[in-house]
Amino acid sequence: MEKVDLLVRHAVIVTQNSDRVVLQDGALAVLGNRIAAIGTTDELDARFQSDNLLDARGRALFPGLVNLHTHLFQSAVKGLGEDMAVEQWVQAVTFPTAAALSAEEAYLFAMVSCLENLRSGATTVMEFMYGLQDPAVHEAVIQAMVDSGLRGRYTRYVADTGAAMGLPPALIQPADEALAHVRALQSAYTGAGDGRLDVGLSIGVIWAMTEPGLCAVRRCADETGMTITMHINESPFDNLSAQQQWGRNTIPLLAECGVLGPDLIAVHCVHMTDEDIRLFVEHGVAVAYNPVSNMYLGSGIPPVVEMEQAGVTIGLATDGSGSNNCQDMLETLKFSALLQKVRQQNPACVRAQRALDWATCDGARALGLAGQVGVLAPGLYADFFLVNPFTPKATPVHDPVATLVYSAGQSNIETVVVNGRVLLAHGAFVQLNEAELLHAAQHAAQNLAHRAGTERLLDRRGRWRPV
Numbered sequence: 001m002e003k004v005d006l007l008v009r010h011a012v013i014v015t016q017n018s019d020r021v022v023l024q025d026g027a028l029a030v031l032g033n034r035i036a037a038i039g040t041t042d043e044l045d046a047r048f049q050s051d052n053l054l055d056a057r058g059r060a061l062f063p064g065l066v067n068l069h070t071h072l073f074q075s076a077v078k079g080l081g082e083d084m085a086v087e088q089w090v091q092a093v094t095f096p097t098a099a100a101l102s103a104e105e106a107y108l109f110a111m112v113s114c115l116e117n118l119r120s121g122a123t124t125v126m127e128f129m130y131g132l133q134d135p136a137v138h139e140a141v142i143q144a145m146v147d148s149g150l151r152g153r154y155t156r157y158v159a160d161t162g163a164a165m166g167l168p169p170a171l172i173q174p175a176d177e178a179l180a181h182v183r184a185l186q187s188a189y190t191g192a193g194d195g196r197l198d199v200g201l202s203i204g205v206i207w208a209m210t211e212p213g214l215c216a217v218r219r220c221a222d223e224t225g226m227t228i229t230m231h232i233n234e235s236p237f238d239n240l241s242a243q244q245q246w247g248r249n250t251i252p253l254l255a256e257c258g259v260l261g262p263d264l265i266a267v268h269c270v271h272m273t274d275e276d277i278r279l280f281v282e283h284g285v286a287v288a289y290n291p292v293s294n295m296y297l298g299s300g301i302p303p304v305v306e307m308e309q310a311g312v313t314i315g316l317a318t319d320g321s322g323s324n325n326c327q328d329m330l331e332t333l334k335f336s337a338l339l340q341k342v343r344q345q346n347p348a349c350v351r352a353q354r355a356l357d358w359a360t361c362d363g364a365r366a367l368g369l370a371g372q373v374g375v376l377a378p379g380l381y382a383d384f385f386l387v388n389p390f391t392p393k394a395t396p397v398h399d400p401v402a403t404l405v406y407s408a409g410q411s412n413i414e415t416v417v418v419n420g421r422v423l424l425a426h427g428a429f430v431q432l433n434e435a436e437l438l439h440a441a442q443h444a445a446q447n448l449a450h451r452a453g454t455e456r457l458l459d460r461r462g463r464w465r466p467v
């Protein structure tokens, strides 16, 4: 008998492997941070023994979800500055908040976001941090990612212009300085958290970039192997400003600067022309689809079905809590399918299985992590979660995939394992004091809103002043 570190038994296992096998009475063995074996409980009982047995009777086991785009600090502004389109909203809410953010606050808000990602089944998260010049703020967000236990990629944006659009001076920096900082972060933090973290490049948005800045990011990506992510065509303003400045649309301009490539994860892509989609296919660009954020800011419905049919890899994302008001990947799963059904006026255009593919294997491929996460198979990282469907919201179950996508909520996610480590057990974090963190974040958020001046966005009568 081989000894393993954890043996999960009697689960319905949704493997997301290439045949989309669902195992009945399945078992999964973990050795170190990897999956050692998957099979039926009888098969694995005959091969393995463990001091750590997890009885998953009546539970479904899924690979951890991949959240392709968020801004972890934005949990600070949930419910602050509603009902605005993106350009107005960044100027009124997120820019002043980021500019006033301290490292201590960044840590607390990032922790809140990380914990909700985990509670909603997201075990891999790509962070897109604004280009603050205080390195301590970046280190604090990275520390939160490490401490929370999740797997992730930390990216820090380059924005070398944009004052005319209200970007505060604290968030603008020459591209070479910003890139030098990202390179330093890459050296310092690649492999942090027992190998769970790596570092990538991000570009704020087209109207906050010069053409030499765009070219410099591409050169840095080629030299360092870091991926690039960028907000692209979230609103019609991107193309409007690119046309004004360069006489071209955003995506053709990015093609000319060499930014497009298989290492680019384009975020939003709501307003796309046929030529834009063709360029994405030609260059192998992947898209992060943020359905809740697109609805919240009234940005529009991205042509995800059309992009996928053309050959673009699609992954799912929550976006920051500022334009979502939470980090719930289960809500994102559900809305990812529903919003496309509305756009296409065709209920069959995105099935539950397709939405789950976006949130698992396809998202992993977008990040360049295929063969590491997003699927349950021997040799891959042991990143998974268990769903107990026995709540009124999720019961009865006929099809575990349909239950996860359309019926499950955070209260159904009982156990979360990342890198072979049990982070959430019986619905509670094993090594973190969640209640203490939430109280500290609440206090910090109100303090920050006061300093950043964003509390003026609130109607005085409705303010939260509990006794």
Ligand SMILES: [Zn+2]
Residues within 6 Å of the ligand: 069, 070, 071, 128, 231, 267, 319, 320
């Ligand atoms: Zn974003």
